Amino acid sequence: MLPLGCSRRLVAELQDALDTCAERQRQLEQSLRVSRRLLRAWEPAETPTPEPTPGPETNEEAPSPACTPSPQDLKELELLTQALQKAVHVRKGISKAGERDNASSLKSGSIATSATTAAAPHRASQTKLPRGTRQATRPAKGLPKPRLLSAGDQTCAGRGPLAAKPGPGLRDPQKAPSAAPQAPEAFTLKEKGLWAQLSSTQTSDSMDATTSSKTQFLQKMQVTSGWPSSRLSAAEVEAEVGRLQKACSLLRLRMEEELTRDPTDWMQEYRGLLTLEGLQAIVGQCLHRLRELQAEESGKEVPGCHPRRPHSTVLTEVVEQQLGPWPEERPPMASLPCGGGADPTWSPQLLLYSSTQELQTLAALRLRVDMLDQQIHLEKVLMAELLPLVSMQEPLGAPQLALCRAVHSLLCEGGQRFLTILRDEPAD
Amino acid sequence: MGRRRHLADAAGALPEAIAALSRSLPAGPSPEIFRRAKFDRPEAAPALWRLLFRVLSLLRADRASASRAPEAQARWVKAALRAQGYPRLGLARLPEDGSQGSRELLLALAWLLAREPLPERLLAQTRVRLGDEMPVCECGALASPGQPAPRVDTAGPVDVRRLQWLMGKLRFRWRNLMASQQEQCALLGKIHAYTRGCHGDRSLGHLSVAETELLRDPEGGRQLLQRLESENARLEAALEWRRRELVFWQWMDTVLGACPPEASQPTFPPRLRGRGRRAGAWGPVAWELQALQEELQAAVGARRAAWAARVGGQGPEWSAARQAAQEAVGRELAALRQAWARGGGRAQPHRPHRLVRTEAGGPGGPGLRAAEVIGVLRSREACLEEMLCQLQEQCRQQLARLAGALPGLIWIPPPRR
Numbered sequence: 001m002l003p004l005g006c007s008r009r010l011v012a013e014l015q016d017a018l019d020t021c022a023e024r025q026r027q028l029e030q031s032l033r034v035s036r037r038l039l040r041a042w043e044p045a046e047t048p049t050p051e052p053t054p055g056p057e058t059n060e061e062a063p064s065p066a067c068t069p070s071p072q073d074l075k076e077l078e079l080l081t082q083a084l085q086k087a088v089h090v091r092k093g094i095s096k097a098g099e100r101d102n103a104s105s106l107k108s109g110s111i112a113t114s115a116t117t118a119a120a121p122h123r124a125s126q127t128k129l130p131r132g133t134r135q136a137t138r139p140a141k142g143l144p145k146p147r148l149l150s151a152g153d154q155t156c157a158g159r160g161p162l163a164a165k166p167g168p169g170l171r172d173p174q175k176a177p178s179a180a181p182q183a184p185e186a187f188t189l190k191e192k193g194l195w196a197q198l199s200s201t202q203t204s205d206s207m208d209a210t211t212s213s214k215t216q217f218l219q220k221m222q223v224t225s226g227w228p229s230s231r232l233s234a235a236e237v238e239a240e241v242g243r244l245q246k247a248c249s250l251l252r253l254r255m256e257e258e259l260t261r262d263p264t265d266w267m268q269e270y271r272g273l274l275t276l277e278g279l280q281a282i283v284g285q286c287l288h289r290l291r292e293l294q295a296e297e298s299g300k301e302v303p304g305c306h307p308r309r310p311h312s313t314v315l316t317e318v319v320e321q322q323l324g325p326w327p328e329e330r331p332p333m334a335s336l337p338c339g340g341g342a343d344p345t346w347s348p349q350l351l352l353y354s355s356t357q358e359l360q361t362l363a364a365l366r367l368r369v370d371m372l373d374q375q376i377h378l379e380k381v382l383m384a385e386l387l388p389l390v391s392m393q394e395p396l397g398a399p400q401l402a403l404c405r406a407v408h409s410l411l412c413e414g415g416q417r418f419l420t421i422l423r424d425e426p427a428d
Numbered sequence: 429m430g431r432r433r434h435l436a437d438a439a440g441a442l443p444e445a446i447a448a449l450s451r452s453l454p455a456g457p458s459p460e461i462f463r464r465a466k467f468d469r470p471e472a473a474p475a476l477w478r479l480l481f482r483v484l485s486l487l488r489a490d491r492a493s494a495s496r497a498p499e500a501q502a503r504w505v506k507a508a509l510r511a512q513g514y515p516r517l518g519l520a521r522l523p524e525d526g527s528q529g530s531r532e533l534l535l536a537l538a539w540l541l542a543r544e545p546l547p548e549r550l551l552a553q554t555r556v557r558l559g560d561e562m563p564v565c566e567c568g569a570l571a572s573p574g575q576p577a578p579r580v581d582t583a584g585p586v587d588v589r590r591l592q593w594l595m596g597k598l599r600f601r602w603r604n605l606m607a608s609q610q611e612q613c614a615l616l617g618k619i620h621a622y623t624r625g626c627h628g629d630r631s632l633g634h635l636s637v638a639e640t641e642l643l644r645d646p647e648g649g650r651q652l653l654q655r656l657e658s659e660n661a662r663l664e665a666a667l668e669w670r671r672r673e674l675v676f677w678q679w680m681d682t683v684l685g686a687c688p689p690e691a692s693q694p695t696f697p698p699r700l701r702g703r704g705r706r707a708g709a710w711g712p713v714a715w716e717l718q719a720l721q722e723e724l725q726a727a728v729g730a731r732r733a734a735w736a737a738r739v740g741g742q743g744p745e746w747s748a749a750r751q752a753a754q755e756a757v758g759r760e761l762a763a764l765r766q767a768w769a770r771g772g773g774r775a776q777p778h779r780p781h782r783l784v785r786t787e788a789g790g791p792g793g794p795g796l797r798a799a800e801v802i803g804v805l806r807s808r809e810a811c812l813e814e815m816l817c818q819l820q821e822q823c824r825q826q827l828a829r830l831a832g833a834l835p836g837l838i839w840i841p842p843p844r845r
Contacts, residue, residue, distance in 0.1 A: 001586065031637070202548060217542050233511060250764060269735065273728070273731045278761045279761070282761065380819065384715060391830055406589065407827070421838070
């Protein structure tokens with residue numbers, strides 16, 4: 001049996017890894033359900049339409065015959081779209097110049113000036129939308145071909161709910177224009193406009209008074225508080241340790257690179273030497289910084305900077321009671337969500353792929369990289385906990401050997417293969 | 429008269445500013461709550477606890493804390509604020525049943541607001557996304573950077589076989605993930621292919637899953653519309669807040685002034701500080717750095733010796749060349765340091781990208797190409813595999829050393845793949 005603390009920590013780590021995987025699996029399955037449901041309507045394709053479908057698809061899949069609109073319908077829809085765009089453009093007036101359209105079709109270009117005016121009509125015409133979409137979901141054999149109007153470069157088109165199957169769908173475009181001028185209002189979402197405005201206010205410098213009053217407020221808070229302000233918060237310490245971790249990996253990589261290089265002349269040899277010495281100096285600095293952080297955190301009076309894994313001893317409790325009421329529980333440092341990164345108001349960027357194969361490769365590689373990350377993390381944790389155990393004890397007893405064998409398998413073979421230990425009996 | 433009007437204007441501006449703030453935040457309370465909080469009225473406390481909990485759990489993307497009792501929420505809020513470095517002790521002393529402390533909570537909220545653009549960040553996180561997105565950045569989705577949450581259910585010491593079993597289970601889950609992921613990509617590819625020509629925006633060309641579903645399902649369409657509308661409302665509120673927030677900060681100054689100053693904590697005697705902190709928390713990083721240092725020391729020692737043997741009889745051009753080399757290496761190492769410095773990694777695109785299927789030969793517009801990303805990922809994969817192999821090799825060597833110390837045994841390693 002492994003010691004108690006070690007057991008707990010390792011089981012916690014492994015269980016954490018398992019939970020993360022389970023969560024990811026759950027999300028994937030949710031997306032899978034949605035995608036499967038959507039595809040059920042298209043496959044198996046029931047009555048293929050008699051028209052020729054010169055689809056631009058490649059032969060990698062067997063597209064359902066009705067899945068591309070015939071060229072004539074495309075053309076008609078194109079004309080209709082243009083007409084609608086023009087109508088909305090005329091109606092709305094010129095939107096903010098230079099506003100580029102971007103990814104989503106449901107965004108409109110209408111912005112600041114028409115912000116309030118658009119709000120009213122769009123609420124009123126909200127009811128038009130369901131009618132439009134119901135048209136889209138009428139017997140959807142083959143593909144529904146609604147044309148999602150996006151904002152043109154500078155127009156404020158909304159969305160036209162046009163369902164047009166080849167053939168019987170042609171009457172829809174006639175019905176649609178009446179609904180369409182109002183329907184675009186339904187989708188005058190101004191989404192892009194608002195995000196752009198928000199980002200411009202963030203980056204603008206006209207906020208001096210506000211920024212300075214905020215800084216003053218923060219300073220006053222610090223000053224009037226009972227806490228000495230020179231310490232780093234736990235979040236900052238964690239961030240710094242993370243940086244040191246990254247530094248370690250990068251330094252190691254550089255070292256490996258340097259060591260495997262074969263210098264051809266004395267200049268290269270000298271440079272190699274200098275590099276290694278420089279790396280050594282940097283590692284020394286990193287270690288020093290780490291020790292500083294360590295000292296500071298253990299020197300902190302408060303339970304507030306409690307240990308990463310709450311390790312309650314009687315002493316700890318006494319200390320806490322005397323020093324302050326900060327709660328023992330510490331929220332685990334969840335990794336910061338990636339979505340709202342540096343500039344939250346950028347419009348989404350595109351990732352272009354050309355075949356399902358490519359997409360699958362991409363996704364598989366991403367997953368593999370994540371898995372390797374996880375595996376490396378676990379490996380380090382296991383090494384830190386298990387290697388001391390095996391090296392510490394001397395006896396040759398079977399349990400210790402079994403432990404050695406298990407540790408070898410876990411650490412060196414990823415738990416997949418085992419070595420064999422034979423007792424070397426002298427031949428009699 | 430003018431002054432009265434000015435005051436009246438100012439008096440009106442504050443509630444509007446607070447109302448805008450409230451509308452831009454999730455679970456925002458009414459301006460009345462804020463006013464009461466200034467006077468530390470007890471009835472304002474629960475709403476502010478809820479707001480802080482909501483905001484902080486969104487910021488930390490902490491899903492698990494959603495369903496907690498109010499007391500547990502209050503404790504969590506205190507811990508989360510403390511972890512971020514919240515300076516005031518008054519918060520820590522508040523009772524967790526929500527019966528008092530609204531002024532302190534108001535100060536905490538203002539502190540969070542002053543440090544970063546909170547409404548914008550929350551909005552960006554909960555943004556309605558219409559496309560099929562794939563993250564491109566290097567943040568590992570599976571590996572958690574911090575320590576795992578301690579579990580209450582681990583009873584006692586476990587056998588190493590349990591660890592082996594857990595590892596096996598993990599490997600199985602990885603395989604499942606891979607299979608599901610491949611299937612999802614195949615389906616996505618089909619949907620993108622089938623809906624080609626349906627999107628009004630030519631640069632996209634096809635619908636995403638969300639958009640297809642929107643069209644299929646009017647109910648879903650309505651819901652999406654509602655979500656977009658509420659997001660719009662919050663965006664507008666955030667813009668209004670930005671315009672008006674100065675008066676809020678002036679008001680907060682008065683709130684802070686109304687608080688009695690906190691007595692500073694007596695510093696605890698240093699004796700109790702070395703609490704026997706487990707090396708476990710710092711273990712991996714310190715251990716790695718130390719190992720690296722030892723290796724570097726050995727390498728440098730060897731090279732120095734070799735160099736010293738060589739250097740001899742170098743001419744006057746030597747010192748100039750040496751200078752140049754030193755500068756070059758110095759620059760290289762400085763660039764290396766940038767890689768992990770604060771904010772050094774921003775060059776990478778950090779946000780999820782929308783997947784768009786295009787023709788292989790087409791020139792394409794703006795956007796990342798999948799082929800590039802695949803290249804980057806492959807090199808990263810190679811790098812990580814290398815790292816893993818090295819770690820495993822280190823273990824192997826160490827265990828071999830141990831095995832050497834134990835006589836009378838033969839160790840037969842498993843056949844290499």
